[in-house]
Amino acid sequence: MESYLARRKQLILEDRAQRVDAPGARALSEDEVQADEIVRKIRAAEAISVWAVNSESIFDYDPAKASPNVFPGMEFLTARETIVQTRLFKILNKMPKGALLHAHLDATVNARHLLKLALEQPAMHVAASRVLTLDNIKDVLPKFKPLPKENLSEVVSLADPSYVPGTWIPFRVARENFAQGLGGPGGFDDWVISALMINPIEAYKTHNTTQKIWGKFSSIFTVSTNLIRFSPIWTEYIREFFLTSIEDGVSYSETRINFWYKYMVGPDGEESIEHRGFLAIYDRVLKEVKAEMKRQGREDEFVGSKIIYCTLRFVTPEELDWYCEDCLALKQEFPHLIAGFDLVGHEDSLKPLIDYIDPLTRFVERQKELGLDIPFIFHAGETLGDGTAADMNLYDAILLGTKRIGHGFSLVKHPKLIEICKERDIAVEVCPISNEILRLTSSMPMHPLPVLMNQGVRVALCSDDPAIFGNMGLSFDYYQVLVASEVSGLITMGEIARDSIKHSCLDPREKERALALFEKRWAKFIQDIIRENRE
Amino acid sequence: MESYLARRKQLILEDRAQRVDAPGARALSEDEVQADEIVRKIRAAEAISVWAVNSESIFDYDPAKASPNVFPGMEFLTARETIVQTRLFKILNKMPKGALLHAHLDATVNARHLLKLALEQPAMHVAASRVLTLDNIKDVLPKFKPLPKENLSEVVSLADPSYVPGTWIPFRVARENFAQGLGGPGGFDDWVISALMINPIEAYKTHNTTQKIWGKFSSIFTVSTNLIRFSPIWTEYIREFFLTSIEDGVSYSETRINFWYKYMVGPDGEESIEHRGFLAIYDRVLKEVKAEMKRQGREDEFVGSKIIYCTLRFVTPEELDWYCEDCLALKQEFPHLIAGFDLVGHEDSLKPLIDYIDPLTRFVERQKELGLDIPFIFHAGETLGDGTAADMNLYDAILLGTKRIGHGFSLVKHPKLIEICKERDIAVEVCPISNEILRLTSSMPMHPLPVLMNQGVRVALCSDDPAIFGNMGLSFDYYQVLVASEVSGLITMGEIARDSIKHSCLDPREKERALALFEKRWAKFIQDIIRENRE
Incomplete structure (x- = not known):
């Protein structure tokens, strides 16, 4: 039996050797090990006290009497109010999160706050x-x-x-x-x-397929854009996004901004502000928030923010040329702000990347001519399709040299692409709650994240469209991931947060600083857990 | 662009090189290629005519007017009546399926037929x-x-x-x-x-979690066992299972029989028939069905059937010793019938394999002493858990030398175990419809089957408990798999069917004959498709 157990232990080690939290991947402090154990205990206790079905055995289950809280990692929109009351969430809420690498700016501020901003105008x-x-x-x-x-x-x-x-x-x-x-x-x-916003009835009943929920999801942007694309609101919207992200422990972000609309409405009510005006506002608010944080003695909590230039996957290849040139001009004027380039929208129904190879190749050549570097950071494989055009986007994203993959939900199906992601250190921007609400997965335990993690693909957890899903900050996404696994622990969450910084578009010096600041906050976070959970 | 497309093609080839249907894996006839194309066209046409949402775009979707037929591979219990009317299903219904390697005998005969059998007693x-x-x-x-x-x-x-x-x-x-x-x-x-049976309201509404639906699922066996474990019914039940399997194109089966109950009720109404009596009946009906098929000139359609000895995962390790000895005795008396050994029941709540290492190791030693060979064919990883005891069963199944893996739903998370499965040619018994109804996946497009297939793990499609799910035969499982992928085609389905024979417990001579008979039927099936679908 002893020899069996030794062989078993060895097999488990080998199976998990590629994980970001594999033994020896990083030297752990005693405090970290202790905090990880505390968190595992709290998770195990709450799995029963908060999430268990209210019956003794599967045979006793009575649907009429059942609590809706049925398992950890269940549907977020039903579980949200329960989650916020858990000890585990309160801990994760204080965790330093590193970078938020995948969020669409138009959906990053609480909808009720946006309403408030609009009423002021x-x-x-x-x-x-x-x-x-x-x-x-x-x-x-x-x-x-x-x-x-x-x-x-x-x-x-x-x-x-x-x-x-x-x-x-x-x-x-x-x-x-x-x-x-x-x-x-x-x-x-x-x-x-x-x-x-998407409500639980829509997500889990009336629109309970990827296609149907995308109908609702897309309609939201057609409504919200006319509130947000108005410079007095936009200014305060960005500020609120930065401030609430900081409160959640996010120290840096790369936000996707949709530049499909060529103009924004200015204070005069005229649609007159061009893209360079968008960036000027972004830049100004960024500086103001930095100054404000410094004033509060909290400058270490905010490293900054950059922009991933996006347009929509329904433009013609010819139209895309215009956006590429626009992006180049913006990069020249705001080199510190433009971090990358992407195409967004519903992959299952809009144009696949293969339709844009020509303009995208020209874009790369133009960058060389101008001495610029705007990496592709493509959405790809945000689909349940197997071999569909949306799934095949992964091939093109990788052939085009994408720096990271947005979603990459179907990447688990592609062994060669996984190998390439590991070789080239292409990280995947995983959006757990988004994937669940947009019906790619029905719950976190069904999510393929562990498949990627165990194969050694690096991931960053992202909120995607928190204003629509109600998953403001990154705490909820970390929560859903942490409760749906017995393998991952607090140490894993820390490694994922580190990876978000490592795979960002910060320049090497900025990155080094961001990582150093993270380590300082992480050490304090660990000590707080130990202090606050003494038995 | 040409060079880009060449690189892309190469990348896709490499990505899919490990699949069972990879180019060159087997020489294909022109007819096969043509039939595969015909089937792909029918699938594509029906994806729209049968399965598309009844609205032009995602923006027009009106929940109130929506058809329930919303996508290929959707919930089986809702889709069943639509599926049977499709051209694709009618084709698959005639496909030779090879072997059925994972089915629990107590749930293999249409419930209404069981009722009829019971009324005759x-x-x-x-x-x-x-x-x-x-x-x-x-x-x-x-x-x-x-x-x-x-x-x-x-x-x-x-x-x-x-x-x-x-x-x-x-x-x-x-x-x-x-x-x-x-x-x-x-x-x-x-x-x-x-x-x-499980009805759609239970599967998709009142019991819509793995734990809840297992409550209903388990209760079914407590009801049905007292109908089936009565020798006059059992005899006709087995006969019906063989005959209906043959009609569906299944030429061989390895049925799991639950020997936890030590006796069956005999014609005298007394609980007096021991396990050897169970097997004597099985053996007799098998011979009778073979004779009947020969009489009809159809002996090539039925190669036979063997039994995987099972008991339940709640017996104590001491009790398991009794069952192991019982299995050895049965193997000595019916060497041609006992094909393997397994432990069954709800993995998430019952004892993990690690609890049984001692008796199972003794069982292997006893086989050596007696010169017997009864491979383990363990259920393992039929769970959404990540690192839970049920997920960890995969380590023990493999360390104990399992010949195949029953379900292996969570195997996709284990890169080292996948490697071992490929090295040792351990096939996975994938039960698509069972997994969906028991809520491990919400639909076929969410099922991890393509992950295993693209990594080169060999799979056999299985019906598990068709009487409970209404997926009699194997046609429905093949249908759900085929419509949920653009990569897989008819050729893929044929390779999976071949693999079911190759990974069976037939002895080499029997296996060779079964494969030869399969090829003969496959060639005719292909020709029928071409003839019946001439334009």
Whole structure:
């Protein structure tokens, strides 16, 4: 038996040897080992006290009496309120997260906060395509538009029978006068929020397939863009994103900004701000937040932020040339801000990368001509398809030399591509909660993340579109990953956070500093866990 | 661009080089290539005509108007009636399937047929733990028991208010007199069937987690065993299993029989038949079916069947010694029937293999002493767990030298174990529909099968418990796998079928014959496809 157990131990070691947390991969302090044990104990206790089905055995289960809290890593939108109350979440909330490498800027700020920002702007107007009633309110989306001056018509409510569909009403006015029968101002807020977020009924019932939920998901951007792409709001939106990320322990971010829209509306209500204006605002807010953090003596908590230039996967190859040139010009003007280039949108239904080989190759050549370096950081394989165009995007992303892979959900199916990712140290930006809500996986235990980790592919956990999913910061994504595995522990989470910095587009000097700051915070975090959980 | 496409093609080839259908793995006939193309075209056409959401784009989707047929490989219990009407299914139905390597005998015959068999037995009685009413009928399970003589009480209905709970009523009598308010005899049948199968509401709504659905799943066996473990029924049950398997194109099977119950009830209504009696019946029916097939001039369609001896994962290690000795004795008496040894039951909640190392090691030594060879063919990794005891069963199954792996759902997480499976040619018995209904995966596109296939692990598709899932034969499992991939085609399905024979426990001579017979049928199948689908 002893020899059997020795062979078994050896086999397990070999099986896990490529993991980021493999024994010997990094020298661990005694404190780290102790904190990891504490966290494992809390996880095990809460797996029963918080997440177990409320019956003694599988035979006793009564659906009518069941608690909805049924297993760790279950559907996030159902579990969220339970998660925030757990000890484990409270610990992870304080963990330094390193870098956030995959988030779409337009979906990074809590929807209720965006609503608040919009209400502060007299220029913001709202319209509906029908007179709102109890019967149709769930089907009608709000439309937003900043106008040069307040459009004060006689009709002040979207539910007024005499409201002419499409007429712009000042946002605050429409809210204050929202019909009591539709819930008054609170009902108005709920109507707007429901157009800006995915709710559990949609994710798990009415739109419970990747294709259907993408319909809802995409519709959100068509609504939110007209709130966000207005420079006074954009400015405060970015600031809020930076500040809340810092609060969650994220010290650096690379945000994907969709430059498909060529203009933003300025304070004058005119669609007049060009892309360089977008970046100027980003740059200014970045400096202001840095200054503010310094003022608070917290400059070590914020290393900075860069931008991954994106346009949408439905542009023609010819149109893409324009965006590539635009990106080059922005890189020349803001070399410290432009970190990479990507194409975004629903991979299963939009154009595959193979359609863009020509313009993308020209883009690389133009960079050489101009002495610039804008790595591709492609979304690829965000799909359940096996051999479909979306799945095949992985081949093109890698052939085009992508620095990281956005999602790479279907990468687990590709042994040769996994090998290449390891050789070239291509990290995968894994978005656990996004994948679950967008129905690529039904829960975290079904997620293929452990397949990648055990094969030694480096991953960074990312929130993707936290405003839509309600997974603000990175704590929720770390939580869902940590509770769905008995192999991973706190030490694993730390290694993943380190990898997020290592695989960022920070230049070597910045990266070194970011890693050093991380280690300092990590050591303190570990000590806090030990101190706060003394038995 | 040309050079890019050449590099791309090369990369795809390398990525898929380990697949069973990799170019050059087997010389393909022109007919096979043509039939494969025909099947791909039908699949592509039906992906739209049968399975597409009934809206033009993801933005138009209206949940209220949606068809439930939403994507190929969707939930089997919802899709079944649609599947049987497709051209693709009708083709696969005629495909020679090779061997069925993973099926639990107690769940291999259509539940309505089992009901019919039971009604033919005057000895069969039924009871309920409560007087049945409209309110409780969904919660009360039927109990069955063959009795030495008919128990003719005055009360003939389980819904009669004067029925004393637990009293045995002859099965036919109880059915004929079933209350009209509960649907009469048809309602009785539905009541019994609902205790013998998983319905879509259970799988996808009330019991939509692995743990909950296993509660229902396990309860089925407690009901059905008392119908099946009665030799007159058992005899006809086995016959029906063989005959229906043959009709589905399965030419050989290795059925798992649960020997945990030490006795079967004989025709005299006494629990008197020992395990050797179980095997004697199996052997006799096998010979009768072979004779019948020969009489029909169809002996080439049925190579035979063997048994994998199983007991349950809740026996103590000491009790397991008894079963091992029992298995050895049976192997000595029926060397041609006993093919292997396994432990079955819910891996997530029952004892892990590590608890049984001692008795299992003794079992191997005893085989050596007696000059017997009974390979382990362990269930392992039928779990969503990552590093849980059920997931760790894979290490022990492999260390104990398992010949194949039953399910191996979590094997994709274990790179070293995958390597060993390839080195030792350990095939995985993949049960697609079982995995989906038991909630390890929510649909076929989420299933990790392509991960194993692309890494070169050999797989056999298996039905597991077709009577419970309604996936009789192997056609449904092949269908779900084929529609969920653009990489796999008819040729792939043929290779998987060949692998099922190659990885069976047939002796070399039998295996050679089975493969030769398969090739003959495969060639005819291919020609039929071409002839029947001429444009």
